[in-house]
Amino acid sequence: MVWKASDTSVIDIFSVAEFDRLISSGMTGPGRIRVALDGGIVPRQKYVLGDRQSDERISTYSSPQSIAKLTRQGATIILDNLHIFSGSVSSEVRRLEFETGQKIYATAFMTPAGKSGLQYHHDVQSAMLIQISGSKTWRCKSPVVTDPLLDEEFQPDRNRDESSKVILEATLHPGDVLWIPRGFLHSGVSTDESSLHVSFAFEVFTKYWLVEQIIKHLDRTAEHFTPLRQDLPWGTRMKEEGIKSVITDVIRDLSALLPEADAGGLLEKISQSMAGRPSEPFLATSSFAFPATITANTPVVMVTEAVSQVERVSGGKVVLTIGSFKMGIIGPAGKLIEEIWREDSTDPWCAKDLVPAVDEAFAVELVSRMFQEGVVRRHTAGPELEHLDPTDHGASPRSGQPAVPPGPEFP
Incomplete structure (x- = not known):
């Protein structure tokens, strides 16, 4: 399936400049970068700084010069786990995870003009490809292995079927999106211009996997x-x-x-296996050392996807799950934050919207902490928000409640 993204800003999630920045940093070492040439994967010794086993201190760093040389030879450069290194891709992954309920991994592929990265192969996960720059022609064939399992990676000698017909051929341009279901053979060739695309792979759970989990957790x-x-x-x-x-x-x-078997006991353990480790929000770590100035009127937007779960627990406490971290808020502030989260809106709001349900000083402290944890971001458009003085009107536009002691709690 091919379609044009309705929002052309989708191509802004990544860029050639950011790709170059990651490569030139040398930090994209083994496990983070792969190189494909002539249809196969190039041994990592060809592009890491250390070429001897004794060079352990630098063997985890890639060599930008070696990668540039391979690129000139027509190699495709692959950046795995892109969502860990790119803030914008990280945000896109968290949003997709929030909307689909699936764990997602992002990978970038840069291919020189007129070259192919990998020969026909299948993936064990379905993938959504977004063309970022340049163009690439994709050809897809029917599966040789229907719905391949996680341990059924493509084997060139066993799975190749050159006789099968091409069922889809499409050239992607910036903003175009291609969906490739797991198991379908596919191969891409850059046109007369180089290509950069990002692939989002959706984690798959099968009944085979579930059977394994049931046996494992008996x-x-x-x-x-x-x-x-x-x-x-x-x-x-x-x-x-x-x-x-x-x-x-x-x-x-x-x-x-x-x-x-105890279905209840199995439910808890298997749910934990399926949940895995929540995606961490992309943080501005420096904000903990150099706190940003958040005032009562600073406009912010809720980053809904940064919070994987909101729970109400005893005592009126609301607990936000943010990656592997939990943030608890007691009192009416928690209820208001939950309401904003569930609205899933890009409309700006500010700390003063929580007044008079909570004290203004606490509201500012709470929003500042949420900013540090990546739960809210500044609304970049427009000046600070102006609100009616709650002392004159008895309630804020959002809370509609009289002032009460906040009873806050957050770590």
């Missing part, structure tokens, strides 16, 4: 599962018939025992 201490703890007969591995026999026995045992 209550091993439960009495009815004790048969699974027994040794296999000695010598089983030596005889094919013996292996077949124990496989039959275990399948029979599982059929009888699985109905006894």
Whole structure:
């Protein structure tokens, strides 16, 4: 599927200049950068600073000169985990995760004019490609492996099917988007201009995965599962018939025992496995050392996707989950922040909107902390917001409540 993004600002999430900045920093070492040439992956020794095992201190840094040389030879430069290094891509990933409920990973691909990065291959995750600069022609074929599992990475010698027909051919220009479902063979070639695109891969969970998780998290201490703890007969591995026999026995045992599994206990453990580690918001770390000046009228916008969950707990406390960090707010301030979060609006607001439900000084302190944690950002357009004096009107435009002690709590 190919479409033109309705909002052309989508190409602003990344740029050739930022790509160059990341490469020239040398910080994009192994695990962060790959190089593809002539349809295959180039060994990392070809582009890291240390070319000997003893060069451990610098072997994790890439060599910009070596990468430039490979680029001149027609290599595609691939930046993995782009969402970790680029603030704008990080924000886009968090937004997509918020809207889809799926974990997402971003990767950038830069290919010189007239060159191809990788030969036909499939991915084990569905991907959304956004063309950032230049253009690239994509050709897609039907799957050789339908819905490949995570351990079924493309094997060139086994999975290639050169006889299959091209079912989609499209040239992407800046702002164009291509969706490639997992398993579909695809290959891209730059046109007469170089190409830069960003790929967003969507984490996949299958019923195979769920079966593995159910087996993994069975209550091993439960009495009815004790048969699974027994040794296999000695010598089983030596005889094919013996292996077949124990496989039959275990399948029979599982059929009888699985109905006894504690669905509630499995739910909690499997939910944790699916949730994984929440995406961290992109922080302006320097704001903790050099705090930005936030006043009662400073316009801010809620970064909805920075908060993965909002919970109400006992005592009227509202807890925001921000990556691996939790922020608790007690009293009416928590309720107001939850309302703003659920509105999911880009409309600006300010600390004074929380008055008189909470004290103005506390409102400013709270918004300042939310700014530091990446939960709100400055609204760049327009001057500071002007609000009616709450002492004259008895309520703020947002809260509509009389002044009460804030009872705040946030770490």
